[in-house]
Structures are given as structure tokens and as C-alpha cells.
Amino acid sequence: MTKLKPIVLMTAIAIVFVLVIQFNFQINQSEVALSSSREVANQVQVDLSEEINAQVQTRIDEQSVTIEQLRNQMKSLEGQLAYLVKLMQHSDISDVQQTSQQQSSQVQAISQAEYNALLEQAYLTEAIDPQWSEESVATIEKAFSEINSVAVESIECATTLCKLTASAAVDADPGLLLTQAEQNLQWSGSQNTSFDPSTGKLVSYFLKQGNEFPKFN
């Protein structure tokens, strides 16, 4: 019995030793696994962060484009609003309604007064071609001197535009007057004429052939 005791004790110690070694080994393995898991978790965190950042950036880009489009629409609407306000100042609401529909033809509509102001501005900003100016003044003067219903007050020509100012009889028929002027003058370019019955003034712009008047309805 006494001989058996050391053997049992040795065996027990050996078993404990083996168990300790095994336990240590498992702890090491667990530490390695834990470390590996941490690395994977870190990697996943980095990947997720990058993906989220990319998605957020894409959203920001998309929103920027939308904001830019909205800004452009706002500018366009502001322009249309300003135009309608301008029209409201010159006409009643029915004109505005009509003109809104006209805008679909892509040619802006302006009043005759505004159109005449454009022609006047174009005339005033032109340099003077002395030869063409002198010849054209003489031609227009001769043609209108033969029309009884018109008293010429001034004729001036620049480079491509001439302006005639005259007094005309309020009851003069515009069709006959224009036809008579056309037959006498034989002007090869375009003409734009307005008559204001409140002043009795007739204003004509004569455009040299090959040039265009401003394009507005």
C-alpha cells in the first residue's frame, strides 16, 4: 500500500501537468482566435466606414445636382415672373394670358412702343456712312415730297437705318399711304412705320437691304 502511494501521486501530478498544459494551450488558442477576430472586426469596420462614406458622398453629389437644378428652375421662374410683372404694367390681365400662350412660339412678345424704342436705340447707336446716308436721305425725301397727306419734318440716315419723322393727316388711310410711299420709294430693304393719332406723328425706319429688324412678336 505504501508503494502504491507514490505511483498514484505521480500519476495525479502528471495528469494535472497535462491538464495545465492543455489549458494553457487552449488559452493561447483562444487568444489567437480573439486577436484574429479583432483584426476581422477592425477590417469590417474599415470596410463599412468606407462604404458608408462613399454612399454619403454619392448622396451629397446627387443632392448638389438637384439643388443646382432647382436653382436654375428658380432663376427661370424669376425671369418669367419679372416678364409677367412687366406685362401687367403695360396691359390688362387678358393680354397677359394671351401672351403667356404666345411664349410657346419661342419669340418674345413686346408692345409696339417697346419695339419702336428698340429701333430708335439701334438707330442712335449706329455710326454714319456719309455716302449711303446722303443718297438715302435724298431718295426718301423725293418719294415723300410727292405724298400730299404727309408733311416731312426730318429724315436722317446712319449706316443701315434711316429715320423719317413726319406729320400725317389723322384720316389718311394707312394702306393707301403705305402703297403710295412704296411705289414712289421702291425701297429694297425693310420698313417699319408707326402712326400716333394723338400727336399726328408718323415715324418710319428704313432698313438697308440685307439687314434684319429685331425679331420680336
Place this chain on the structure above:
Amino acid sequence: MKSKIIFTLALFSSLLSLQLAAYPVNHGGAECSATSSYSDELIKSAGRLLNNSTTRWAYVTCPVPKDEFSDWALTAAIESAWVRVMDRTPLRRVSCSLTALAIDEHGGWHSQTRSDATTDPDAGTHIRTLNFSWVRQASYDQIAQYYVTCSIPPRDPSLGASGIVDYRINQ
């Protein structure tokens, strides 16, 4: 059933007539008439209008029917137009103008006229086309009348009579 067919046909024909009204048509020169007092020497031949006088110029006015469909759609200008003329003169002197004239309720009026002439003496003695670009109707709140006027030189003894063949206005 019958009423449905009639209704469909009526609707179709209405739409067709609207569609047709939107397309420009050619007007014969014979639709033009003398602007000046004499017209004895103007002859109408095969839809054309010719000046048969050997001494006098003819001044003619050609009507341009307003396209009601365009009025409804508020198209406020002539987009383009042409007049085909027979210019049998050595100097090619037939000229035409297209005018938009608007008269307002106060007696004021506005007009815009475009002119073109056959200026090329080497162009031959047959049909020439005079082209007109965009013409303003005057103010957008006024209804304009459109018309074409032409000056036709006297008949050339050897080349023949000049005149208007036809014209088209694209509104």
C-alpha cells in the same frame, strides 16, 4: 351604334379641317388686283396675273387670308413667304413687298414691310422666286392684316409680259 359612327366621323372631319387649316396653300397670281386706278391691261392667264401694257407699270395688291387657326394659337407673325414672278424684262425689275398692317382702336397704326426684287439680269426670263423672311405683326395685342404688293414693269416687245405666278405665306 349609328350615332356613335356619326359622332366619330364628325370628330374626325373637324380635326382634319383644323389640321388642313394649319398648312399654307399657294395662291395664284390671278388673285391679285390692280392697286392703281387702271386695270384694263392686266390679264389673267392660267392662274397668273400679267401686265400686258407696253408702256405702263402695273401696281398690284395680293390678298393674304389670315390663318384663323394661327389666330387661335396666337401665332403673331409671318414666319416666311415667297412670291414667284415671271420677269420678262432685260433688267429684271419686278419687285414685291410683304406688309403686316395693324390698326388699333384709337386710329393708330403700325406696319412692317419686307421687300425683294429680281436684281440678277442673268437669271433668265422664266419664273423667279422672291423670298421674304419673318415679318412682325405689330403689337401682340393687335390683329394685323397681311398683303403683298408688287410692281410689274411694262411688257417687253420681244421677251413678253411679266407678272405674278403665285405666292405662299407661312403664318
